[in-house]
Amino acid sequence: MTRIVESVLIERPVSEVFRYATDCQNIPRYFTYVREARLRGTEVSAGRPVLECRVLVAGLPLRSVWTTDCFEADERWEVIAPLLGIPARKSWVFSPEGAATRVTFTIDYKATPFYMAAGDVLVFRPFFKRAYRQGMSNLKRLLQPGDLR
Numbered sequence: 001m002t003r004i005v006e007s008v009l010i011e012r013p014v015s016e017v018f019r020y021a022t023d024c025q026n027i028p029r030y031f032t033y034v035r036e037a038r039l040r041g042t043e044v045s046a047g048r049p050v051l052e053c054r055v056l057v058a059g060l061p062l063r064s065v066w067t068t069d070c071f072e073a074d075e076r077w078e079v080i081a082p083l084l085g086i087p088a089r090k091s092w093v094f095s096p097e098g099a100a101t102r103v104t105f106t107i108d109y110k111a112t113p114f115y116m117a118a119g120d121v122l123v124f125r126p127f128f129k130r131a132y133r134q135g136m137s138n139l140k141r142l143l144q145p146g147d148l149r
Contacts, residue, residue, distance in 0.1 A: 002111060002120060004128055007104040008136040009097060012143050017101040018074045018094045020143055024051050030138040033057060033131045040065070057083065058127045066090070086111055103139060105132055 010017050020026050024037040036054040048068040055062050062083060069089070070078040078091040088109035095102040107128060111120035 001108060002125055003106065003108050004125070004132055005104065005106045006132045006136045007102060008140045009100050009102050010140050010143050011100045013099065014074050014094050014096050014101045017103060017139075017143060018077075021092055021094075021103065021139060022071075022077050024049075026142075027051075027053075029142060031131065031135040032138065033127075035061075037066075051079070053081075055083070058123050084116070086116065103136065105136060107132065 021030070024039050027037040028034045034053055034055050037051050038053075040050045040052040048071065050068065051066040053064045053066055055064055064081050064083050066079040066081040068077070069080050070076055070091075074094060076091065076093050078089060081088050081090050086109050088107055091106045093104045093106075095104070111117045111124070
């Protein structure tokens, strides 16, 4: 199982950070490998938002459908986001720290069969580690523009 975790502290209230980070129009602004994210609709039975995303992963243009699995306002957003046939769980957790917000992003996935596991170690895991580290940095820069760190 591959797990990548990135976290950032943003000097903004939780409600502001949550609203910005979970708006599908903003996802390509902070996760730049996501070229487009648009609301496709909701699963009728569960009322969960479904996003259709165009992504560029390690130079490969791909499509990915992100189905919301958990949405707790101002606390957590989780999606199931398969890529190349591999289901991945992406989660954003929003925690207040004084007047600031800690955003912790996690992706969990299992690359199988063997050739996908090798591709994960050599290509995909390093790509996603960089992409999510940069994404959290971008989110902070976008929401806290006066901070030059």
